[in-house]
Amino acid sequence: MRTQFTFQVALLLCFASLLVLSGNDNLALAGVGIIAAVPILSVGLYCLTAAVNGNKNCIQAVGVIAILLISVTIRFREYEDKSIDFQILMKIGSIGLMLFMVGVAYLMGRLKFSNSIVGVWLVFVSYLVITSIYSETFTFSAMTSLSLFSCSLFCFYLVQAIGINRSIEIVIVSSAVICALSIFVFFAFPQLGKMHGWTGTEFGSLNRMRGVTPSANALGSMAALGFLFFYFYARQMRGLTLYIGIALVPLALICLLLSNNRMSMAGILITIVCASLLRGQTLIKGLFLGGVGILGLLVLVTYPDEILTSVSRSGDASEITSGTGRSFIWAVVMEHVSAKPFFGYGYSSSISVLPKDPRLFGVAAHAHNLYLEILFSGGVTALFLLFISIFWTMRASIRVGAFRESALLLFFLIKGVMEASPFTGIVSFNAFVFFFAIAVIASRNSVVPARVCQREANLRSRLPQNLQSVRP
Numbered sequence: 001m002r003t004q005f006t007f008q009v010a011l012l013l014c015f016a017s018l019l020v021l022s023g024n025d026n027l028a029l030a031g032v033g034i035i036a037a038v039p040i041l042s043v044g045l046y047c048l049t050a051a052v053n054g055n056k057n058c059i060q061a062v063g064v065i066a067i068l069l070i071s072v073t074i075r076f077r078e079y080e081d082k083s084i085d086f087q088i089l090m091k092i093g094s095i096g097l098m099l100f101m102v103g104v105a106y107l108m109g110r111l112k113f114s115n116s117i118v119g120v121w122l123v124f125v126s127y128l129v130i131t132s133i134y135s136e137t138f139t140f141s142a143m144t145s146l147s148l149f150s151c152s153l154f155c156f157y158l159v160q161a162i163g164i165n166r167s168i169e170i171v172i173v174s175s176a177v178i179c180a181l182s183i184f185v186f187f188a189f190p191q192l193g194k195m196h197g198w199t200g201t202e203f204g205s206l207n208r209m210r211g212v213t214p215s216a217n218a219l220g221s222m223a224a225l226g227f228l229f230f231y232f233y234a235r236q237m238r239g240l241t242l243y244i245g246i247a248l249v250p251l252a253l254i255c256l257l258l259s260n261n262r263m264s265m266a267g268i269l270i271t272i273v274c275a276s277l278l279r280g281q282t283l284i285k286g287l288f289l290g291g292v293g294i295l296g297l298l299v300l301v302t303y304p305d306e307i308l309t310s311v312s313r314s315g316d317a318s319e320i321t322s323g324t325g326r327s328f329i330w331a332v333v334m335e336h337v338s339a340k341p342f343f344g345y346g347y348s349s350s351i352s353v354l355p356k357d358p359r360l361f362g363v364a365a366h367a368h369n370l371y372l373e374i375l376f377s378g379g380v381t382a383l384f385l386l387f388i389s390i391f392w393t394m395r396a397s398i399r400v401g402a403f404r405e406s407a408l409l410l411f412f413l414i415k416g417v418m419e420a421s422p423f424t425g426i427v428s429f430n431a432f433v434f435f436f437a438i439a440v441i442a443s444r445n446s447v448v449p450a451r452v453c454q455r456e457a458n459l460r461s462r463l464p465q466n467l468q469s470v471r472p
Contacts, residue, residue: 056162063170069094071428072212098154117442120392124385128347131378135346145347151427155435159443168233169241175226179251182211209258220261222429223252232404267415275407326368333367344379366424370416400444405437
């Protein structure tokens with residue numbers, strides 16, 4: 001491996017030297033940059049080479065790097081600017097890295113897709129990739145759908161290659177880094193760290209934290225998922241990861257509060273409650289929660305204006321009753337869907353189609369609803385495939401007792417009523433957690449039949465010799 005690594009560094013230096021000697025100023029500058037970055041690139045190449053050869057620590061490092069490259073957004077540009085810049089190139093590089101790792105693992109026989117849960121989700125995601133063919137913005141749609149496809153494959157690969165516990169560490173470390181960077185950027189560079197959005201007919205800075213993520217809602221979701229990961233998996237953490245997880249809790253709560261993402265705040269509570277219900281004593285817990293819910297409903301009915309006004313950002317109760325204007329967006333989305341009900345407009349096409357509707361003033365960059373976003377992208381065909389995939393996964397999760405992962409999926413399904421993540425635009429941290437939960441359920445679903453077969457074999461070996469060949 002050392003010889004292979006030395007050869008790669010030498011090849012990189014030769015390539016950079018050719019660029020310097022090319023006579024083109026731009027190429028020469030790029031060559032000088034590569035030579036200057038050789039120490040960093042050498043470490044990266046060594047880590048990648050070791051990961052390809054099965055080193056679990058290096059696979060973890062590659063996983064963290066892939067998540068950070070595709071999730072972190074460290075630039076601000078005008079809303080109309082959709083050009084390819086260094087940030088987009090970073091995300092394309094992350095997609096390539098994930099596909100490279102998956103492809104090599106598959107060719108080397110280290111990755112298998114025989115599990116039925118993996119199969120149904122790959123069919124669903126592959127269909128979304130196909131829909132990009134007839135999208136108005138083919139390049140953008142193809143890149144976003146390919147990012148979703150590569151993310152799903154990469155999560156399945158990680159769980160198979162390094163196991164569940166090491167994959168959990170990747171999520172914890174990535175979440176802590178993003179939270180820490182977001183807090184730093186928010187206070188050190190407010191113009192970059194604050195969310196930009198529409199206020200009336202003007203597009204400008206809002207007093208909500210987005211940090212180094214694309215939006216405040218994205219940061220809120222990421223912080224909530226980081227908190228939930230530590231809550232669910234803290235007992236499985238050891239050493240440095242445990243300390244990083246402990247540090248993540250206050251960082252995540254700060255990001256959650258400053259992003260003012262109410263659905264993520266509610267999502268944490270709902271997810272923990274659902275996980276508790278799934279673990280047993282459902283009747284007692286259900287009766288208690290039902291009583292609390294009825295009490296809360298009575299208070300809401302008694303003081304509706306006061307309560308709705310207090311939880312709204314603008315102080316207007318109609319902001320809550322309309323879902324911060326989402327109900328109007330949903331009505332417009334359904335009008336567009338009725339024109340192409342079966343196959344939709346192509347993956348992520350809402351980002352280019354909806355802003356052109358004069359009734360939305362460019363406010364709606366997507367459907368603001370997971371299910372409507374899928375319906376808009378791939379029609380009822382895509383929505384049907386999504387429901388089949390969810391049903392198949394939830395059915396298996398109950399069978400194998402994957403309650404924490406089921407609760408994490410419910411976080412997205414409930415939050416999806418108000419937000420389209422993870423099925424809009426280029427994937428981010430949220431998509432990794434979504435497919436990680438699915439990959440864990442798939443992994444545990446593969447283990448259960450093997451245990452059953454082993455148990456049957458053990459029992460059969462205890463039978464008399466003349467009965468061992470008898471089958472039920």
